[in-house]
Structure formats: structure tokens, C-alpha cells
Amino acid sequence: MADANGSRVAQLEEENRELKAEVSRLREENRRWAKLAGTDALTGLPNRISFCRAFLPQTLTQSVKEGHPVGLILISPDALWEVNESRGREAEDQVIKGLGQLIQSLVGDEAKLGHIDGENFCLMVYPGELEAVRSRANMVRARVRTHEFPCGEASAQITVSAGISSVLPAEGADFKGLGESYLRDLNQALHSAKKAGGNRVEVT
Template identity: 30%
Template sequence: MSMVSYFFWLVAFIAGVVVAYFVPETSLSIGGKFFFIGAWGVVLGFVLFSICRKKVENAEVEFTETLNSIKGERFDLATRMPVNEKPEPEPEDLPLPKGAVPAKEALKKIEEVALRVGFPLEAWRKYARCLLKDRPVPEVVKALEELLPKLFPNASGILYMYAGTQTDLHKVLSFGGYMISDDVIRPAECASFDAGDIVISDYSNPNLTGGCTHLHHHPHGVSFCAPIEGIEEHFGILSVQTDALPDNESMDDWHAKVSIVATTFGQYVANQNLNIRFKQQSIRDSLTGLFNRRYMEESLAREVSAAIRHNSPIGLIMLYPDAIVDILQSKGRHAVEQLLWELGQRLPGYVRSEDIPCRYEGEVFCVILPGADLKITRQRAEKIRNEISQLQIAYGDAILSTTLSVGVSVMPVHAGDANTLLYTAGASMHMAIEAAGNRVVLADSLPKKS
């Protein structure tokens, strides 16, 4: 396969990515864009495969025509002879016509073309299917781990990704018979991080300096380092090192293959990142960062069903900042939002890991406590009230502070279903507000229905 074919394939793929990027989201959703990019890559891969197969077929045709031309020339020589003359025996090595290719050379040429089409299509298709079907990250990484050794024979490599922070890159997978880098590196140790492009290091060059300093375990042959990027974000690095390139492949061939893997995997990771952000935005309150009302209602229904099924209790706390009206009148809406934001940041630290803190509506917050009886729920409510009453929030030259009016309801003591549990907790909170706030009111205090 010539480098021209590889070049045009890469240009076509990048063109598809650019087209998808500039199509308005009103016409094509984010998910649709990445599906298009994946499908475009598969189509181009099929085209590349078809071109390679066509070249093999052309070589076979050329070989067949060569043999036929040889036979035809011998027949023409025979017919030009006088009828009364006896043909001479054919020599064992009859000279071939001008431009003809000996059979051995033709077969050798076909074999060379077939070797150059040594693209691991089966492994590539499995990897591409995982991308197109948006499979989970572990499944995609496993498919990539199977593809890389076949795509880069006699080479070793390592794939790094960030793990929670952008300070260190951690090994996700490695392949090959030897180690080329550490399990954890700093992004600055790889030249591709600053370059934003594939960096090739030829260790046979005596003038080679700098470059990818993390590849210190086996600095031989040639190495390729590519950034894993997508939608202007950096997610990791792919490094591949080989002592010698295969005889039928060039530096440009490997550069193209590294680029294809890094680009497709980078776009997949970017898509996963967008999905996570979208999911977070769909269940999180934009101001406080707590779970929103929609998620609270779904969680409450789920937890109540589990509580009924396992005959276990469930507590619900609803709370309201008493100073909201005074802060709004004296300092404005922005100060209120600052107070709500601070409460949203601190509330998760005052509850258990299994509890679900939410912003219910406006200035009202609530906490779902799975498995908590009346004693545990009341203690937790008192802890939250006490902690918030001591909170001092800097706001310019002023200090923001508030107490809480808290309502507590527990199932099955005060309610038998989710709606009643929510109602009794809210009614208890309003009783606390009407009693001048800064207190916890249990649903026991509600008037009994006659």
C-alpha cells in the first residue's frame, strides 16, 4: 500500500471529523456526531481494505495476462514458420517478450502486496464495533489491547490515562515483550503533550536530544508517542516502540497507524466524558451541586420500595435557612445564592455516605436517609442544624450566617409511602419556621387526623 493511499485515507477521516464538529447541534446531536465519526472511520477502513484487495486482484490479473502473452507469443512464432518446415524443439528458457514478467517474480510480487495488506481486520472490526456501540470503557480497552500487538508487530507499547487528576498519567494497558516506560509518569515527560501531535524519536540518530524522557527503559530503534485528545481536551498518551520496523512497512506507515488509533480512541473518550457531564447535569442542581428534585423524587421512590421490601426504616430531613429573607432584603439575591452555594458544599459532609442530600426547591433542602430509624434521623438533623448555626461565610466586607428550621419524618413511624413521608417532613419543617426557626421538629408534633 502506497503512502498516497494512507495520506488520502487520513485526510478523508479528518475531514469527516471536521464536518461533524461544525454541524450545528440543532441538526445533529453530540451523540449523533460521534456515531457519524465512528461510522465514517469504519466506512473508510472498508474502503482502505477494498483498495488493498483490488491491488492484489490487479496483480493476479497482471500475472495471468503475462502467462497468456507468453503462450500467445509462442503460438505466433509457430504459425509464422513455413508449413513444410518442422518446428524446432522449444528451448527450456525461451526469452520473454519485452515488458513481460517471469512467473516467479509475478508470484513474489503478489505475495509482497498481500504482506503489505497485513492490517488486522478482524481485531480492528471488533475494536470499531465497541466504539460504534458506545461500549463501556473496560470493554473498549480490552479490544484495544487485543488490536495493538497485531497492528504493531514485534513492538512494545503503553497507554496512559489520567486517574482523577490532571497531574499524573497512569498505565491503562501495555503490550509487547519488554518494558519501555514507568507505570506512572508526568505529562511533561512526553514531548507529545506540549507538541499536541505525534512525536517520533529515532534512537539511531546520535544527535537526538530531549524528546520523550519517560521512554528510558528501552531507548532503541524508533518510538512513536501520540496524545490522546478530543474536543480540545487531553486525556492521555499512547507510546509505541520497536527496535526495527517490518521490512514491508515504513516510518510513515506506522505514523499513520498510530494516528488512527490515537484519534479514534481520543474521540471515544471525549464522547464518554460528554456523556458523564450530561448525566451529571441532568441529576445535579446547577447552583449548589447537590442532587436536584427530579433525582430526589426518583431516589425516594426507589428507597421507599426497598424499605418496604426489606421491612427497614427510612428517614427524611427537610430544612430551610431562616436568614434567607433578611439576607435578600439587605444584601440582594447574589448574597442569597452565595449562602445556598455554601450550604450545598457543606451539607454532604454532615451526612453518611449512603445518604442522599438534595436541593428540593428554591431555598429548601432535603436529605434521604436509607435504613435510618427515628433516633438516627433526629441525631443527624440536630448535627446539621448545629453545624450550620456556627457557619460564618465571608461575603465582601460582610459575614453571612443563618440558622435552620428542620423537619423530620420517618417511615414506617410517620408514613407508609413516599408521598406521605415527603408531606409530613415538609409540614414539620413549616412548624419549625412558624416557631421562629433554629429547631428540629419531628412529625410526631403534627396534628392527628380525626
């Protein structure tokens, strides 16, 4: 009887391992298809490709016609690795997803939000004069600081830093190619904010 029970337990454990492997495979497959569709699988937000190659060029075209700048805010959590280290990757993903949801709830339909890569979100504001963009970035920064993000069976509190810019491209510019250039500049400003201690907003 004991041998039979042991055999059954071993079988169930093997089935459980196979199920976990299949779930992992399907999750990766979903991420791949979501990327092709232009949506980030974790957050449901536009990914880097669709943000830079579709949404941003549309707004830049409008900005040139109307003569108003576009505001861009690159937002990233400070020291998110601490959540990963203490609570694991799934907890980190929960915080990233929650951050996207919080930012979206704060800006509503007034701005376009994209999940650019692992920890980074980009917020596009139009029209986007620099001081208005700075104010928006600081509003998000302040609200994040006091928010509790569900994280496994507990919650986590984080801060964010941001790099911001206000851009008005020249007529005839390659709008689809400008996105990556803008992101590089924003990332440098973001890096400066983090290097200065985090929970800051820096201008490109």
C-alpha cells in the same frame, strides 16, 4: 477628542449591558438543561424531580425488602430574606450553595442530599429510625449555627429549621408518587419549627 471619548464610553457601556444580558440568558439556559438532567444548577445536587422520582423510590424499595424505615429531613434556612435584603440575590445564592456544601460535607456518603427548591434541602438517611434521624438533624442544625458562610466580601451566619420523618411504606405502594406526599408532610413540620422561632427540629 472629548466627543470621541464619550462615544467610546457609551459604546463600552452598551457592550457591557449586552454581555450581562447574554450571561443572564446563558445562566437561565444552563438551569433549564440542568433541571432536565435532574441536577440543580446552583448547588450541583439532585433536584426535586430526580430526588423524588429516582433516588427516593430506589431506597423505599430497599426499605420494604429489608424492613427498615427511611429517614427524611427537610432543612431550610431561617430568615434568609435578610441576606437578600441587605446584600442582594447573589449573596443569598452564595449562602444557599454554601449550605448545601456544608450539609454534604457533614453527612458524606452516609445519606443522600437533594436541593428540593429555592431554600429547601432534603436529606435521606437509610436505615432511618426516628431517633437517629432526629440526632442527625440536630447535628446539622448545630453545625450550621456556628458556620460562617462566604457572602460577597464578607460572611454570614444563619440558623436552620428542619422537619423530619421516619417512613416505611407498604409493599406495592406507588413509590414514585410517595415522594411528594412525604415532602408535604415534612413541609408542615418545617413550618411549625419556623413558626416556633426557628433553629428547631419538628417531627411530622
